[in-house]
Amino acid sequence: MTLSTVRPAVRVGGFSSVLRIGALLTVIAMIAVLFGLFALDIALGEFRIPIGRVLDVLGGGGTRAQRFVIMDSRLPRALTxxxxxxxxxxxxxxxxxxxxxxxASPDLLGITSGASCGAVAVLVGMGGIATGTGAVLGVSAAALVGGLLTAVVIYLLAWGRTTTGDGGVMGFRLVLIGIGVNAALLSVVNWLLTRATLTDAAHAQQWLTGSLNAADWSTLIPASVGLGLALIVTAGSARTLAILRFGTDTTRILGVRMQTQQAILIAAAVSCAALATAAVGPMGFVGLAAPQIARRLLRTAGEPLIASALAGAIAVVGADLLARTVFPVSLPVGVVTAAVGGPFLLYLLVRTNRKATL
Known part of the structure; x- marks a missing residue:
């Protein structure tokens, strides 16, 4: 290795890291793409507003009608x-x-289905009585509890003896158990819908498609709380998370309490996914595809956290833009993400199978 190939280091106080110019430029480009899609998502609709006017309104200008359309109607949806x-x-x-x-994504592991099961139980049980912030908080709490309970059940069922003879969670077994639990919870959701009244079932079914149509400032709160919690935990455990990627033996040699750290990080991820699901309903394949897309863009050995979050945001905002403007009728965003994510799942399965046979 020559001196020209050595990457420069960045040190701020006790923090140090290697500066990867290519990865940094890719992240900056992703932020620019996200901002562009965000502005378009606000500008386009039945009442079209030029992007320049959108930026003017966001800065405090514009007419009263434009401020109403942007600030009260479209901005909460786009931010959500x-x-x-x-x-x-x-x-x-x-x-x-x-x-x-x-x-190993939250939707395939059954976490999203567990959150959906709790949320649908509340939506059906309330009978349409609760509205506004109270309903949002009730659905969010139920989704969080449902997601966490599902994660605990899957975690316990996946516990067993590792290759070293110690107790622990085996990743492949956890995925298989999660797929089975996911199927069982989807059956419970369908059963709840059959027991509901026509009005409650229609409301719950609309939520289950993953729709941003009802998004407002109150639905933005739980998703923001979940994202903020996950960012805090992962930022504090970034080094530990990088070590966990090396496997059981290396993790223990480096002195990391593997099971404890796994439980903390999984709890943060589950809370994040559950509260996001509570806000708009299940968005299929976003959690599956976004990390893999970010990994390929940045060419990293593991799934980059910030780039994965940006890729997920780009996917949902882009899907919302397509759902509202391209098709003859406005579609739920979850339909678009599922239509794109399904083929991506098949691609991952084929690619994984080819690696296993080489």
């Missing part, structure tokens, strides 16, 4: 799309990094 996408992308990156499996 950004936060929910970033939360799902970050949750997917954490789970895939810990389990070292590209299929």
């Amino acid at each position: 799309a950004v936060v929910v996408g970033a939360a799902l992308g970050l949750a997917g990156a954490v789970t895939q990094s810990i389990l070292r499996n590209p299929l």
